Amino acid sequence: MSFPKSFLWGASTSAYQIEGGNDRSALWDWEKKKGWERSGQAAGSWEKFDEDLKIIKALNLNAYRFSVEWSRVEPEPGRIDQNALERYVSWARKLGQEGIRPFVCLHHFSEPAWLLKENPRGWLDENVSGRFLHFATRVVRALSPVVSDWVTFNEPMVFLVGAYGYHQFPPGRWMLTDARKEFIPILVPNMATAHKRVYRMIHDLQPHARVGLAQNVAAVEPAHKGDEEAARLWDWFMHRNFLDLVKGSQDFLGLNYYTRIFVSKSKVPWMPLGTLPGYAELEKGMTRPVFRLLGGRRDGKPRTGMDWEVVPEAFGPLVLDYHKAYKKPVLILENGMAEPSQVTREEYLRGHLSSLNKAIEAGAEVRGYFHWSLLDNYEWGSFRPRFGLYTRDRRPADGADFYAKVAANGELPHG
Numbered sequence: 001m002s003f004p005k006s007f008l009w010g011a012s013t014s015a016y017q018i019e020g021g022n023d024r025s026a027l028w029d030w031e032k033k034k035g036w037e038r039s040g041q042a043a044g045s046w047e048k049f050d051e052d053l054k055i056i057k058a059l060n061l062n063a064y065r066f067s068v069e070w071s072r073v074e075p076e077p078g079r080i081d082q083n084a085l086e087r088y089v090s091w092a093r094k095l096g097q098e099g100i101r102p103f104v105c106l107h108h109f110s111e112p113a114w115l116l117k118e119n120p121r122g123w124l125d126e127n128v129s130g131r132f133l134h135f136a137t138r139v140v141r142a143l144s145p146v147v148s149d150w151v152t153f154n155e156p157m158v159f160l161v162g163a164y165g166y167h168q169f170p171p172g173r174w175m176l177t178d179a180r181k182e183f184i185p186i187l188v189p190n191m192a193t194a195h196k197r198v199y200r201m202i203h204d205l206q207p208h209a210r211v212g213l214a215q216n217v218a219a220v221e222p223a224h225k226g227d228e229e230a231a232r233l234w235d236w237f238m239h240r241n242f243l244d245l246v247k248g249s250q251d252f253l254g255l256n257y258y259t260r261i262f263v264s265k266s267k268v269p270w271m272p273l274g275t276l277p278g279y280a281e282l283e284k285g286m287t288r289p290v291f292r293l294l295g296g297r298r299d300g301k302p303r304t305g306m307d308w309e310v311v312p313e314a315f316g317p318l319v320l321d322y323h324k325a326y327k328k329p330v331l332i333l334e335n336g337m338a339e340p341s342q343v344t345r346e347e348y349l350r351g352h353l354s355s356l357n358k359a360i361e362a363g364a365e366v367r368g369y370f371h372w373s374l375l376d377n378y379e380w381g382s383f384r385p386r387f388g389l390y391t392r393d394r395r396p397a398d399g400a401d402f403y404a405k406v407a408a409n410g411e412l413p414h415g
């Protein structure tokens, strides 16, 4: 089973999750406040890029996605740290010299502490969009000689729901209960507008650039008969609405796929939009009978270390569906699993890549696949889920050799 010749085989990471020592990020104090395991030195990548590059080469990758940490580049409002910026430039340059295409993400969940002090309402305040544009412009000016592929936001909806919906990220609001008041009409459009402004800015500075974002897409299913409308609403809210808002301002459709969720009509009025997504996180927060009572559902699929169901068969059809709906070349910017898992990484990769391959045969224009993640990293509160192809001390994890083979030959080896 082979993939197109020019296919990109990559891995993705994010600054806060691997660099370590990002103490100017709003997340740094947030970790303390939440009682999370501390990110500390994370995977130490701020000092160890050359080691990371060795791994990227050992895996035979021809693309690597990383993010630029806003709080490093702009540690105080308006003050740019040239040294920090230069370090990112050097990473991209070294990748390019090895024939590895750098994909640079400008916002991956982490924001400077000063930003939220200055704008306590965060993305509800339009000023934040201006601040982001300013930061992004400085990054693009510096990196554009060595980078042509840009991801504005990583999973804007996952971020907004986490930060403004259920107190997972700073500023830590609980706004989903009245999502129709501010969340849907103000918060989401503000971020979509920021994407469009940055999209335009990049094309002005670098006309040949390719710009997109990474949208988290789950396969959505109604939990029970009668839940079809709730499922459709959740799918619109989490996935389609943002993509519709930025239509015409994406050169590629970046998708992150991990699992499926069941959605049911909520039986309690405080549930967002009257739907209950059956996330593992929600299920863990309540007893199983309460979860069932609220309409949650699980099937007997194997689970990963995140307790997410492994559902490769839904992946290809979903990719085909999004490609048809948005008519842009697709890049899978994240897909992967956390150890300890009930399937091996090789099984996980085989399942998802063959499903993706079928989608390509059926007409989906897919340009590349980025595995999450290059290294075990800080999974927003804990190091316990291990997503890496390599460990934090740069030893290959189970399945790394398999992915290296796939990337070298552009095909799935016979099982």
Ligand code: GAL
Binding pocket: 014, 017, 154, 155, 158, 216, 256, 334, 372, 379, 380, 387
């Ligand atoms: C994504 C996110 C990553 C990583 C991954 C695994 O939602 O972009 O930062 O945490 O999930 O949970």
